[in-house]
Amino acid sequence: xxxxxxxxxxxxxMIGATSEPDILEVERGAIRRYxxxxxxxxxxxxxxxxxxxxxxxxxICPPGFFGWPVKRSGRMGLTAKVRxxxxxxxxxRLLDGGVEYECFLPIRAGDTLTAYSKIADxxxxxxxxxxxxxxxxxxxxxxxxxxxxxxxxxxxICR
Amino acid sequence: MPLIERQGKVxxxxxxxxxxxxxxxxxxxxxxTTQMLVRWAGASGDFxxxxxxETFATSQGVGSPIVHGALKRAWxxxxxxxxxxxxGFLKKFSCQYRGMDYPRxxxxxxxxxxxxxxxxxxxxxxxxxxxxxxxxxxxxWVENGQGEKTTPGNATVILPSRA
Numbered sequence: 001x002x003x004x005x006x007x008x009x010x011x012x013x014m015i016g017a018t019s020e021p022d023i024l025e026v027e028r029g030a031i032r033r034y035x036x037x038x039x040x041x042x043x044x045x046x047x048x049x050x051x052x053x054x055x056x057x058x059x060i061c062p063p064g065f066f067g068w069p070v071k072r073s074g075r076m077g078l079t080a081k082v083r084x085x086x087x088x089x090x091x092x093r094l095l096d097g098g099v100e101y102e103c104f105l106p107i108r109a110g111d112t113l114t115a116y117s118k119i120a121d122x123x124x125x126x127x128x129x130x131x132x133x134x135x136x137x138x139x140x141x142x143x144x145x146x147x148x149x150x151x152x153x154x155x156x157i158c159r
Numbered sequence: 160m161p162l163i164e165r166q167g168k169v170x171x172x173x174x175x176x177x178x179x180x181x182x183x184x185x186x187x188x189x190x191x192t193t194q195m196l197v198r199w200a201g202a203s204g205d206f207x208x209x210x211x212x213e214t215f216a217t218s219q220g221v222g223s224p225i226v227h228g229a230l231k232r233a234w235x236x237x238x239x240x241x242x243x244x245x246x247g248f249l250k251k252f253s254c255q256y257r258g259m260d261y262p263r264x265x266x267x268x269x270x271x272x273x274x275x276x277x278x279x280x281x282x283x284x285x286x287x288x289x290x291x292x293x294x295x296x297x298x299x300w301v302e303n304g305q306g307e308k309t310t311p312g313n314a315t316v317i318l319p320s321r322a
Contacts (some may be wrong), residue, residue: 037202040237054245063236063249093219096228098255
Protein backbone atom coordinates (compact mmCIF):
# COMPACT_ATOMS: atom_id res chain seq x y z
CA UNK A 1 0.00 0.00 0.00
CA UNK A 2 1.24 3.43 -0.92
CA UNK A 3 1.14 5.77 2.02
CA UNK A 4 -0.48 9.07 1.23
CA UNK A 5 -2.92 11.67 2.41
CA UNK A 6 -6.55 10.69 2.91
CA UNK A 7 -9.73 12.69 2.50
CA UNK A 8 -10.36 14.64 5.69
CA UNK A 9 -13.73 15.25 7.32
CA UNK A 10 -13.43 18.86 6.20
CA UNK A 11 -13.15 17.69 2.58
CA UNK A 12 -15.96 15.16 2.89
CA UNK A 13 -18.24 17.81 4.37
CA MET A 14 -17.98 19.75 1.09
CA ILE A 15 -19.83 17.06 -0.86
CA GLY A 16 -23.29 18.41 -1.65
CA ALA A 17 -22.29 22.03 -1.00
CA THR A 18 -23.98 24.54 -3.31
CA SER A 19 -22.84 27.96 -4.52
CA GLU A 20 -24.40 31.37 -4.65
CA PRO A 21 -25.70 31.74 -8.22
CA ASP A 22 -23.38 33.32 -10.79
CA ILE A 23 -24.84 35.87 -13.19
CA LEU A 24 -23.31 35.93 -16.67
CA GLU A 25 -23.90 38.47 -19.43
CA VAL A 26 -23.60 37.20 -22.97
CA GLU A 27 -22.25 40.00 -25.14
CA ARG A 28 -21.44 39.91 -28.85
CA GLY A 29 -17.93 41.26 -28.20
CA ALA A 30 -17.14 38.59 -25.61
CA ILE A 31 -18.33 35.88 -28.02
CA ARG A 32 -16.14 37.29 -30.80
CA ARG A 33 -13.08 37.48 -28.53
CA TYR A 34 -13.63 33.86 -27.58
CA UNK A 35 -13.98 32.77 -31.23
CA UNK A 36 -10.90 34.85 -32.14
CA UNK A 37 -8.87 33.24 -29.36
CA UNK A 38 -9.44 29.75 -30.75
CA UNK A 39 -9.26 30.98 -34.38
CA UNK A 40 -12.79 29.89 -35.22
CA UNK A 41 -14.10 31.81 -38.27
CA UNK A 42 -17.69 30.45 -38.04
CA UNK A 43 -19.98 33.38 -38.97
CA UNK A 44 -22.62 32.16 -36.47
CA UNK A 45 -20.29 33.45 -33.72
CA UNK A 46 -19.27 36.78 -35.27
CA UNK A 47 -21.33 37.97 -38.27
CA UNK A 48 -24.52 39.75 -37.16
CA UNK A 49 -26.01 39.80 -40.67
CA UNK A 50 -25.35 36.09 -41.19
CA UNK A 51 -26.73 35.32 -37.73
CA UNK A 52 -29.92 37.32 -38.40
CA UNK A 53 -30.62 35.13 -41.43
CA UNK A 54 -29.80 31.91 -39.55
CA UNK A 55 -32.26 29.82 -37.57
CA UNK A 56 -31.00 31.54 -34.41
CA UNK A 57 -31.70 35.14 -35.46
CA UNK A 58 -28.75 36.40 -33.40
CA UNK A 59 -25.09 35.59 -32.80
CA ILE A 60 -24.78 32.47 -30.63
CA CYS A 61 -22.09 31.20 -28.28
CA PRO A 62 -19.63 28.51 -29.34
CA PRO A 63 -20.08 25.34 -27.24
CA GLY A 64 -18.66 25.73 -23.74
CA PHE A 65 -18.92 29.54 -23.67
CA PHE A 66 -21.41 31.15 -21.30
CA GLY A 67 -20.58 34.83 -21.52
CA TRP A 68 -18.76 36.89 -18.95
CA PRO A 69 -19.66 36.83 -15.26
CA VAL A 70 -21.06 39.98 -13.70
CA LYS A 71 -19.66 38.50 -10.52
CA ARG A 72 -17.58 35.39 -10.30
CA SER A 73 -18.09 34.47 -6.66
CA GLY A 74 -20.38 31.45 -7.04
CA ARG A 75 -18.74 28.47 -8.70
CA MET A 76 -15.20 29.82 -8.35
CA GLY A 77 -15.79 30.55 -4.68
CA LEU A 78 -17.18 27.09 -4.13
CA THR A 79 -14.33 25.26 -5.88
CA ALA A 80 -11.80 27.53 -4.15
CA LYS A 81 -13.11 26.33 -0.78
CA VAL A 82 -12.77 22.71 -1.89
CA ARG A 83 -9.24 23.38 -3.17
CA UNK A 84 -8.29 24.98 0.13
CA UNK A 85 -9.61 22.00 2.07
CA UNK A 86 -7.83 19.58 -0.28
CA UNK A 87 -4.56 21.53 -0.01
CA UNK A 88 -4.75 21.24 3.78
CA UNK A 89 -5.40 17.51 3.36
CA UNK A 90 -2.17 17.17 1.36
CA UNK A 91 -3.34 17.72 -2.24
CA UNK A 92 -2.01 21.17 -3.16
CA ARG A 93 -1.66 20.75 -6.93
CA LEU A 94 -4.58 21.48 -9.23
CA LEU A 95 -5.34 20.13 -12.71
CA ASP A 96 -8.46 20.37 -14.87
CA GLY A 97 -9.65 16.81 -15.53
CA GLY A 98 -12.31 17.44 -18.14
CA VAL A 99 -15.92 18.42 -18.63
CA GLU A 100 -19.21 17.10 -19.93
CA TYR A 101 -21.99 19.30 -21.34
CA GLU A 102 -25.59 18.61 -22.12
CA CYS A 103 -27.12 21.38 -24.22
CA PHE A 104 -30.83 22.13 -24.31
CA LEU A 105 -31.09 25.55 -25.99
CA PRO A 106 -28.69 27.82 -27.90
CA ILE A 107 -27.19 30.74 -25.97
CA ARG A 108 -27.68 34.01 -27.86
CA ALA A 109 -25.92 37.36 -27.58
CA GLY A 110 -28.06 39.49 -25.27
CA ASP A 111 -28.95 36.60 -22.97
CA THR A 112 -28.34 36.79 -19.24
CA LEU A 113 -27.60 33.44 -17.64
CA THR A 114 -27.82 32.36 -14.04
CA ALA A 115 -25.56 29.45 -13.08
CA TYR A 116 -26.07 27.25 -10.04
CA SER A 117 -23.21 24.99 -8.95
CA LYS A 118 -23.01 22.05 -6.62
CA ILE A 119 -20.19 19.77 -5.49
CA ALA A 120 -21.62 16.43 -6.63
CA ASP A 121 -18.80 14.21 -5.41
CA UNK A 122 -15.22 14.07 -4.15
CA UNK A 123 -13.30 10.80 -4.46
CA UNK A 124 -9.68 9.69 -4.26
CA UNK A 125 -7.81 7.21 -6.40
CA UNK A 126 -4.32 5.82 -6.68
CA UNK A 127 -2.60 7.37 -9.72
CA UNK A 128 0.79 6.76 -11.35
CA UNK A 129 2.38 9.45 -9.21
CA UNK A 130 0.51 8.80 -5.96
CA UNK A 131 -2.95 9.56 -4.70
CA UNK A 132 -5.20 11.94 -6.62
CA UNK A 133 -8.59 13.39 -5.78
CA UNK A 134 -11.44 13.98 -8.22
CA UNK A 135 -13.99 16.69 -7.47
CA UNK A 136 -17.12 16.69 -9.61
CA UNK A 137 -18.88 20.06 -9.90
CA UNK A 138 -22.31 20.18 -11.50
CA UNK A 139 -23.44 23.51 -12.91
CA UNK A 140 -26.86 24.31 -14.33
CA UNK A 141 -27.25 27.35 -16.61
CA UNK A 142 -30.68 28.98 -16.89
CA UNK A 143 -31.50 31.91 -19.19
CA UNK A 144 -33.51 35.09 -18.53
CA UNK A 145 -36.74 33.30 -19.49
CA UNK A 146 -36.14 30.68 -16.83
CA UNK A 147 -35.32 28.03 -19.45
CA UNK A 148 -32.60 25.46 -18.82
CA UNK A 149 -29.89 25.97 -21.45
CA UNK A 150 -26.95 23.77 -20.40
CA UNK A 151 -25.95 21.31 -17.70
CA UNK A 152 -22.21 20.96 -17.11
CA UNK A 153 -20.26 18.40 -15.11
CA UNK A 154 -16.62 19.35 -14.50
CA UNK A 155 -13.82 17.26 -13.00
CA UNK A 156 -11.15 18.98 -10.91
CA ILE A 157 -8.08 16.92 -10.06
CA CYS A 158 -6.03 17.77 -6.97
CA ARG A 159 -2.91 15.82 -6.16
CA MET B 160 -7.75 39.30 -41.17
CA PRO B 161 -5.03 36.62 -41.34
CA LEU B 162 -6.48 35.11 -38.16
CA ILE B 163 -9.65 34.08 -39.98
CA GLU B 164 -8.06 33.07 -43.28
CA ARG B 165 -5.65 30.65 -41.66
CA GLN B 166 -8.48 28.24 -40.86
CA GLY B 167 -10.77 26.74 -43.50
CA LYS B 168 -14.26 27.93 -44.33
CA VAL B 169 -17.27 26.57 -42.49
CA UNK B 170 -18.50 23.57 -44.45
CA UNK B 171 -21.82 23.29 -46.27
CA UNK B 172 -24.74 21.63 -44.50
CA UNK B 173 -24.37 18.00 -43.37
CA UNK B 174 -27.48 15.77 -43.33
CA UNK B 175 -28.25 12.64 -41.31
CA UNK B 176 -28.24 10.63 -44.54
CA UNK B 177 -24.68 11.75 -45.31
CA UNK B 178 -23.08 9.85 -42.42
CA UNK B 179 -22.67 6.19 -41.53
CA UNK B 180 -21.11 4.44 -38.56
CA UNK B 181 -17.37 4.72 -39.18
CA UNK B 182 -17.66 8.02 -41.10
CA UNK B 183 -14.93 10.50 -40.34
CA UNK B 184 -15.63 13.92 -38.81
CA UNK B 185 -13.82 16.42 -41.06
CA UNK B 186 -10.46 16.88 -39.27
CA UNK B 187 -9.37 20.30 -38.02
CA UNK B 188 -5.71 21.35 -37.63
CA UNK B 189 -4.67 23.60 -34.73
CA UNK B 190 -1.43 25.19 -33.61
CA UNK B 191 -1.22 26.11 -29.93
CA THR B 192 1.17 29.01 -29.38
CA THR B 193 2.12 30.96 -26.30
CA GLN B 194 0.22 33.83 -27.94
CA MET B 195 -2.93 31.74 -28.35
CA LEU B 196 -2.74 30.77 -24.66
CA VAL B 197 -2.61 34.45 -23.67
CA ARG B 198 -5.59 35.24 -25.87
CA TRP B 199 -7.46 32.24 -24.49
CA ALA B 200 -6.75 33.30 -20.91
CA GLY B 201 -8.19 36.73 -21.63
CA ALA B 202 -11.22 35.44 -23.55
CA SER B 203 -12.10 32.63 -21.14
CA GLY B 204 -11.13 34.28 -17.85
CA ASP B 205 -8.79 31.44 -16.84
CA PHE B 206 -5.79 33.21 -15.37
CA UNK B 207 -4.10 30.20 -13.77
CA UNK B 208 -0.34 30.98 -14.04
CA UNK B 209 0.19 27.30 -14.89
CA UNK B 210 -0.42 28.42 -18.48
CA UNK B 211 1.98 31.37 -18.73
CA UNK B 212 4.53 31.40 -15.87
CA GLU B 213 7.60 29.11 -16.28
CA THR B 214 8.57 29.15 -12.62
CA PHE B 215 5.06 28.45 -11.40
CA ALA B 216 4.54 25.68 -13.98
CA THR B 217 7.81 24.06 -12.86
CA SER B 218 6.72 24.24 -9.22
CA GLN B 219 3.49 22.45 -10.17
CA GLY B 220 5.43 19.57 -11.67
CA VAL B 221 4.49 20.04 -15.34
CA GLY B 222 7.87 21.34 -16.53
CA SER B 223 6.78 24.45 -18.40
CA PRO B 224 3.46 26.20 -19.14
CA ILE B 225 0.91 23.80 -20.62
CA VAL B 226 -2.01 24.27 -23.01
CA HIS B 227 -5.30 24.87 -21.15
CA GLY B 228 -7.48 21.76 -21.21
CA ALA B 229 -10.44 24.04 -21.88
CA LEU B 230 -8.73 25.45 -24.99
CA LYS B 231 -8.46 21.94 -26.41
CA ARG B 232 -12.11 21.45 -25.46
CA ALA B 233 -12.97 24.61 -27.42
CA TRP B 234 -11.08 23.23 -30.45
CA UNK B 235 -13.21 20.09 -30.24
CA UNK B 236 -16.30 22.29 -30.08
CA UNK B 237 -15.15 23.93 -33.30
CA UNK B 238 -14.51 20.52 -34.86
CA UNK B 239 -18.14 19.61 -34.24
CA UNK B 240 -19.85 22.93 -35.06
CA UNK B 241 -17.88 23.09 -38.35
CA UNK B 242 -18.95 19.57 -39.23
CA UNK B 243 -22.66 19.79 -38.33
CA UNK B 244 -23.16 23.18 -40.03
CA UNK B 245 -25.72 25.86 -39.21
CA UNK B 246 -28.67 23.43 -39.13
CA GLY B 247 -27.07 20.91 -36.78
CA PHE B 248 -27.29 21.08 -32.98
CA LEU B 249 -24.57 19.90 -30.61
CA LYS B 250 -26.57 18.08 -27.94
CA LYS B 251 -23.86 16.51 -25.77
CA PHE B 252 -20.18 17.11 -25.65
CA SER B 253 -17.46 15.88 -23.30
CA CYS B 254 -13.71 15.45 -23.11
CA GLN B 255 -11.05 14.41 -20.64
CA TYR B 256 -7.70 16.14 -20.35
CA ARG B 257 -5.44 13.09 -20.25
CA GLY B 258 -2.13 14.30 -21.60
CA MET B 259 -0.23 17.56 -21.28
CA ASP B 260 0.43 19.63 -24.38
CA TYR B 261 3.05 22.35 -24.68
CA PRO B 262 2.51 25.41 -26.90
CA ARG B 263 4.90 26.53 -29.64
CA UNK B 264 6.87 29.64 -28.73
CA UNK B 265 6.59 32.74 -30.93
CA UNK B 266 9.30 33.49 -33.50
CA UNK B 267 7.96 36.93 -34.43
CA UNK B 268 5.05 39.01 -33.15
CA UNK B 269 2.68 37.05 -35.37
CA UNK B 270 4.40 33.81 -36.43
CA UNK B 271 5.09 30.77 -34.27
CA UNK B 272 8.30 28.77 -34.36
CA UNK B 273 8.33 25.50 -36.29
CA UNK B 274 6.98 22.62 -34.27
CA UNK B 275 3.98 20.60 -33.33
CA UNK B 276 0.59 20.73 -35.08
CA UNK B 277 -2.44 19.28 -33.31
CA UNK B 278 -5.32 17.57 -35.10
CA UNK B 279 -8.90 17.43 -33.89
CA UNK B 280 -10.57 14.31 -35.25
CA UNK B 281 -13.62 12.15 -34.81
CA UNK B 282 -15.50 9.12 -36.05
CA UNK B 283 -19.21 8.27 -36.04
CA UNK B 284 -20.00 5.45 -33.59
CA UNK B 285 -23.80 5.36 -33.73
CA UNK B 286 -26.74 6.87 -35.66
CA UNK B 287 -30.43 6.55 -34.86
CA UNK B 288 -33.78 8.28 -34.92
CA UNK B 289 -35.41 9.18 -31.60
CA UNK B 290 -38.91 10.57 -32.08
CA UNK B 291 -38.43 13.32 -34.66
CA UNK B 292 -34.72 13.77 -33.87
CA UNK B 293 -31.98 12.39 -36.12
CA UNK B 294 -29.10 11.66 -33.78
CA UNK B 295 -25.45 10.88 -34.45
CA UNK B 296 -22.88 9.94 -31.81
CA UNK B 297 -19.14 10.36 -32.28
CA UNK B 298 -15.84 9.61 -30.61
CA UNK B 299 -13.77 12.77 -30.79
CA TRP B 300 -10.23 13.62 -29.76
CA VAL B 301 -7.25 15.94 -30.03
CA GLU B 302 -4.08 14.31 -31.31
CA ASN B 303 -0.64 15.77 -30.65
CA GLY B 304 2.26 15.87 -33.13
CA GLN B 305 3.19 12.28 -32.23
CA GLY B 306 -0.33 11.04 -33.00
CA GLU B 307 -1.16 10.52 -29.30
CA LYS B 308 -4.73 11.26 -28.18
CA THR B 309 -4.18 13.73 -25.36
CA THR B 310 -7.82 14.81 -25.16
CA PRO B 311 -10.39 12.10 -25.90
CA GLY B 312 -14.12 12.74 -25.71
CA ASN B 313 -17.59 12.14 -27.08
CA ALA B 314 -20.19 14.18 -28.90
CA THR B 315 -23.88 13.68 -29.67
CA VAL B 316 -25.42 15.81 -32.42
CA ILE B 317 -28.85 16.32 -33.93
CA LEU B 318 -28.70 16.65 -37.72
CA PRO B 319 -31.33 17.73 -40.24
CA SER B 320 -32.74 14.97 -42.44
CA ARG B 321 -33.50 14.98 -46.15
CA ALA B 322 -36.38 12.61 -45.52
